[in-house]
Each structure stands twice: as C-alpha cells, then as structure tokens.
Amino acid sequence: MSDPANLAAFLEDAWQLLRRGVADSRSPARYPTFATVSPGGVPEARTVALRHAAQAEAVLEVHTDIVTPKVTALQASPVAALHVWLPKSNLQIRLTTTVAILRGSAVEEAWSKVPPASRVSYGTVPDPGMPIDDVYDYEKPPDQTRFAVLRCTVDHIDLVHLGKRHRRAAYVRSDGWAGTWLAP
Ligand SMILES: Cc1cc2nc3c(=O)[nH]c(=O)nc-3n(C[C@H](O)[C@H](O)[C@H](O)COP(=O)(O)O)c2cc1C
Incomplete structure (x- = not known):
C-alpha cells in the first residue's frame, strides 16, 4: 500500500485490486457479491x-x-451494489452502480470471447431457479440469445482498510472521485 494519508492513492489501490480480480481467478476480487433489489423491494x-x-x-x-x-x-430497479473483501490487503470495497443490461448484437464480441466450456452457463433448461423433479433434471445447452452483459456504471465507492489504525473513505462520481475520509 502507498502513502496511507493519500486519498487518491487509496482509490488507485482499490482499482488495481479490481483489475487483478478480472485477470486472476484466484483473487478474491474475481468473485464479488452482487446485490440487487427485487421487484417486491427485497434485497x-x-x-x-x-x-x-x-x-x-x-x-x-x-x-x-x-x-x-x-x-x-x-429491469425493475436498475441499480446494484458490489462488495469485495480482500483478506490479504485487509480491504473492503463497496460500490454502488447503475446497471445497463446489454444483449444481442451489443454483446456479440463479448460472447465470442467466452470459452466454449463456459457458454453452458447461459441457456439452462428449465430456467434457473425453477423447481425440478430430481437433482440433475436440467440441461445446459449454450444459448447466445440468453447471454447478457451487465454494464455497471459506478456512482459511489466506499473503502475500508483494517490496519493498526483503520482507514475509511468515500468517493463519488459527481465530484470527479476526489474522495473524503470517513470515520471508520
Ligand atoms: C463462484 C461463483 C461464480 C458465479 N458467477 C456468476 C456470474 O458471473 N454470473 C451469474 O449470473 N451467476 C454467477 N454465479 C451464480 C449466481 O451466484 C446465482 O446462483 C445465479 O446467477 C442465479 O442468481 P439469481 O437467481 O439471483 O439471478 C456464480 C456462482 C458462484 C458460486
């Protein structure tokens, strides 16, 4: 970690760890928790x-x-929160986002990069979450028409670093990500 009192460096560290998550499937940032609000208002x-x-x-x-x-x-409420805890870095990253659902021709290039073995994640029959009679009573044919990219535009970032003295900061898009320290 860089200068602990530098707000911009704190944010840089977080983005670097998010990029690591994309590149490295062993990084805890690879698998964020993704939270939405159901049409009935349930998290x-x-x-x-x-x-x-x-x-x-x-x-x-x-x-x-x-x-x-x-x-x-x-579709009912186009917002999502993402949460990552990075134990080696002692860092919690929380992001609030506005989500666009991209599909069809807008995601053709992304689909072309999905390895064949992973394409079966898009097309389960019956639909994911439907009751089935027995444990393996489903098929997983790849179906490009079911593939979607959730493009999450970040509005707010909250970072908590646990150290000898904890550090917490918030950053918002509206002020150009200048950030402010918060009581942890
Ligand atoms: C390690 C792991 C990674 C996952 N990655 C994804 C993913 O990238 N996209 C996705 O839609 N579901 C993914 N899932 C499955 C979801 O957690 C979830 O079970 C599924 O998408 C249905 O979610 P929903 O009913 O809330 O829409 C993953 C599950 C695990 C355990």
Whole structure:
C-alpha cells in the first residue's frame, strides 16, 4: 500500500485490486457479491464473476443469463451494489452502480470471447431457479440469445482498510472521485 494519508492513492489501490480480480481467478476480487433489489423491494445477493474493470469510465462488467431473477430485478430497479473483501490487503470495497443490461448484437464480441466450456452457463433448461423433479433434471445447452452483459456504471465507492489504525473513505462520481475520509 502507498502513502496511507493519500486519498487518491487509496482509490488507485482499490482499482488495481479490481483489475487483478478480472485477470486472476484466484483473487478474491474475481468473485464479488452482487446485490440487487427485487421487484417486491427485497434485497437479493449472489456471487458473480468480475469480467471487466475500467477505471477511466468507472465501469465494471458481469456476465449473466438474461432469464435469471437478477435481470428481472434490474429491469425493475436498475441499480446494484458490489462488495469485495480482500483478506490479504485487509480491504473492503463497496460500490454502488447503475446497471445497463446489454444483449444481442451489443454483446456479440463479448460472447465470442467466452470459452466454449463456459457458454453452458447461459441457456439452462428449465430456467434457473425453477423447481425440478430430481437433482440433475436440467440441461445446459449454450444459448447466445440468453447471454447478457451487465454494464455497471459506478456512482459511489466506499473503502475500508483494517490496519493498526483503520482507514475509511468515500468517493463519488459527481465530484470527479476526489474522495473524503470517513470515520471508520
Ligand atoms: C463462484 C461463483 C461464480 C458465479 N458467477 C456468476 C456470474 O458471473 N454470473 C451469474 O449470473 N451467476 C454467477 N454465479 C451464480 C449466481 O451466484 C446465482 O446462483 C445465479 O446467477 C442465479 O442468481 P439469481 O437467481 O439471483 O439471478 C456464480 C456462482 C458462484 C458460486
């Protein structure tokens, strides 16, 4: 970690760790918790894989199956929170985002990069979350028409670092990510 009193460096560290999550499947940042609000107002959280992290635009991307309940939730309420705990760095990253659901021709290039073995994650029959008669009563044919990219534009970032003296900061898009220290 760099100068502990430098707000900008604290944010840089977080983005670097998010990029590591995209590049390295062993990093805990690879698998954030992704929380949405159901159409009935109930919080819903699940693990996802982080596929893209672009600091310049403050965008994160996640891939999903268009028929999953998280997409229904996002259609009603296009917001998601992502949470990562990085034990080696002693850092918690929380991000609040506005989510665009991309599919069809907008995600053709992303689909072309999904390895064949992973394409079966998009197309489960019956739809994910439906009751089945027995444990393996489902098929997983790859289905490009079910593939979606959740493009999460970051609005707010909250970082907590546990150290000899804890550090916490918040950053918002609206002030150009200048950030402010918070009581931890
Ligand atoms: C390690 C791990 C990684 C996962 N990655 C994804 C993912 O990238 N996208 C996704 O839609 N579901 C992923 N899942 C499955 C979700 O956690 C969830 O079970 C599924 O998407 C249905 O969620 P929903 O019913 O809330 O929509 C992953 C699960 C695990 C355990």
